[in-house]
Amino acid sequence: MKFVDEFRDPDLAKQILGRISQTVTQPWVIMEICGGQTHAIMRHGLDQLLPDDISLVHGPGCPVCVTPLEYIDKAIRLSLEPSVILTTFGDMMRVPGSEMNLLTARSRGADVRMVYNPLDAVKLARENRDKKVVFFSVGFETTAPNSAMAVSLAKRERLDNFFLLVSHVLVPPAIEALVSSPGNRVNAYLLAGHVCAVMGWCEYEAISTRFKLPMVVTGFEPVDLLSGILAVVEQLESGTSCVENRYERVVTREGNLRARQLIEDVFSIVDRRWRGIGTIPQSGFALSSSYRNYDAETHFGLESHVVNEPANCISGAILQGLKKPPDCPAFGKECHPVSPLGATMVSSEGACSAYYKYALTTQRK
Amino acid sequence: MCLAIPGKLLEVSSENGLRMGRVDYGGTVTTACLEYLPEAEVGQYVVVHAGFGLSVINEAEVERTLAIWKELYESAAQQGVDIHGRKLESDTTTNETPEESG
Ligand code: SF4
Numbered sequence: 340m341k342f343v344d345e346f347r348d349p350d351l352a353k354q355i356l357g358r359i360s361q362t363v364t365q366p367w368v369i370m371e372i373c374g375g376q377t378h379a380i381m382r383h384g385l386d387q388l389l390p391d392d393i394s395l396v397h398g399p400g401c402p403v404c405v406t407p408l409e410y411i412d413k414a415i416r417l418s419l420e421p422s423v424i425l426t427t428f429g430d431m432m433r434v435p436g437s438e439m440n441l442l443t444a445r446s447r448g449a450d451v452r453m454v455y456n457p458l459d460a461v462k463l464a465r466e467n468r469d470k471k472v473v474f475f476s477v478g479f480e481t482t483a484p485n486s487a488m489a490v491s492l493a494k495r496e497r498l499d500n501f502f503l504l505v506s507h508v509l510v511p512p513a514i515e516a517l518v519s520s521p522g523n524r525v526n527a528y529l530l531a532g533h534v535c536a537v538m539g540w541c542e543y544e545a546i547s548t549r550f551k552l553p554m555v556v557t558g559f560e561p562v563d564l565l566s567g568i569l570a571v572v573e574q575l576e577s578g579t580s581c582v583e584n585r586y587e588r589v590v591t592r593e594g595n596l597r598a599r600q601l602i603e604d605v606f607s608i609v610d611r612r613w614r615g616i617g618t619i620p621q622s623g624f625a626l627s628s629s630y631r632n633y634d635a636e637t638h639f640g641l642e643s644h645v646v647n648e649p650a651n652c653i654s655g656a657i658l659q660g661l662k663k664p665p666d667c668p669a670f671g672k673e674c675h676p677v678s679p680l681g682a683t684m685v686s687s688e689g690a691c692s693a694y695y696k697y698a699l700t701t702q703r704k
Numbered sequence: 705m706c707l708a709i710p711g712k713l714l715e716v717s718s719e720n721g722l723r724m725g726r727v728d729y730g731g732t733v734t735t736a737c738l739e740y741l742p743e744a745e746v747g748q749y750v751v752v753h754a755g756f757g758l759s760v761i762n763e764a765e766v767e768r769t770l771a772i773w774k775e776l777y778e779s780a781a782q783q784g785v786d787i788h789g790r791k792l793e794s795d796t797t798t799n800e801t802p803e804e805s806g
Contacts, residue, residue, distance in 0.1 A: 457755070
């Protein structure tokens with residue numbers, strides 16, 4: 340496939356790997372923020388090919404994984420209202436809430452529908468005026484523009500039966516929180532390519548300067564990932580720190596200005612709780628005052644209850660790069676993709692599911 | 705959610721006042737909203753995330769990136785070494801850079 344095969348070229352990958360080996364002289368810990376990159380790394384076995392001095396730890400960039408338990412519970416509670424059609428991304432269906440997941444709610448009569456695009460939820464609202472259609476909107480800066488477009492379309496069409504249940508989070512405050520945490524051992528970051536496609540990388544420049552951190556905007560193919568790793572290793576070894584872009588074909592410094600503008604119109608920045616991590620100040624979006632009428636929490640009067648996680652799941656430590664999935668006693672035993680205990684085993688971007696899917700096969704090789 | 709593979713834009717249309725397009729991923733065709741990509745033209749490759757086009761692939765950058773690696777290969781290969789300065793064994797494949805890039 341065009342623009343894919345070139346960046347999966349094994350000879351080129353080998354060359355870059357060789358260059359990484361030649362450059363590295365001491366141990367470094369590098370975090371890839373994005374769960375999509377974690378999966379790509381595991382899938383191509385890149386972690387096995389890198390020199391021993393480089394360890395990759397996996398970041399919090401899995402939208403499904405960091406959506407707080409109380410929001411899953413809220414979505415389930417809403418879905419059980421007879422007047423409601425609850426819509427969300429497929430990945431959210433199997434995430435365990437404190438009592439059940441959305442699939443179980445559906446088997447108990449709730450009208451829960453999977454959508455690929457939030458505009459499909461607007462369409463449902465248009466076609467079902469006697470129902471209240473709620474889109475459970477989760478994710479990072481990559482999905483925020485989509486929900487922003489959906490709700491602005493609903494407003495334009497004066498659809499008063501469309502609502503968003505918003506649990507959106509932002510990458511830069513999460514990096515700041517991780518860097519400042521006492522257990523932090525990460526020396527450099529691979530920034531999430533698609534988050535930067537929307538937001539650009541200006542926001543990271545201040546963080547890189549303040550904490551003297553090499554940060555490299557990185558794509559998803561093996562050549563992209565290795566090229567990103569090479570760039571951070573070169574910075575680390577030379578004692579420099581700045582933001583570099585190694586995903587030039589997709590990302591520009593300013594990102595997508597149209598998307599950023601609509602995000603700014605529709606959302607305002609608020610404190611958010613992250614599943615497994617806790618509250619991070621100014622780390623997420625809520626609907627701004629001009630869109631309050633579309634806020635499911637306000638409309639349905641949903642109250643927040645802080646719910647505790649199952650004690651045996653260490654996904655919080657995994658999302659902060661402090662532990663890896665095989666460190667979890669439940670990994671592959673009580674917890675596997677068919678009956679997941681934590682969200683990191685459910686999501687197609689979760690680190691536990693990546694290890695379950697690929698690491699076992701890599702180890703066998 | 706993070707589908708990193710770019711798709712080729714086949715057709716642009718308008719639906720409920722929004723710019724939409726049909727995008728082909730090597731035979732699988734899906735619909736995407738192109739409101740954030742007013743500049744995207746049929747035939748170009750786009751990155752789509754959860755149903756929305758977020759970026760048009762910059763083909764000049766693809767060529768530039770691949771050319772940089774290719775140059776490194778070749779200048780090193782001419783001297784009988786790989787790009788890290790190690791001696792090349794005879795008949796290696798290091799000169800095989802991907803041809804089509806744009
Ligand atoms: S393996 Fe399962 S129980 Fe362990 S951290 Fe991952 S999701 Fe939680």
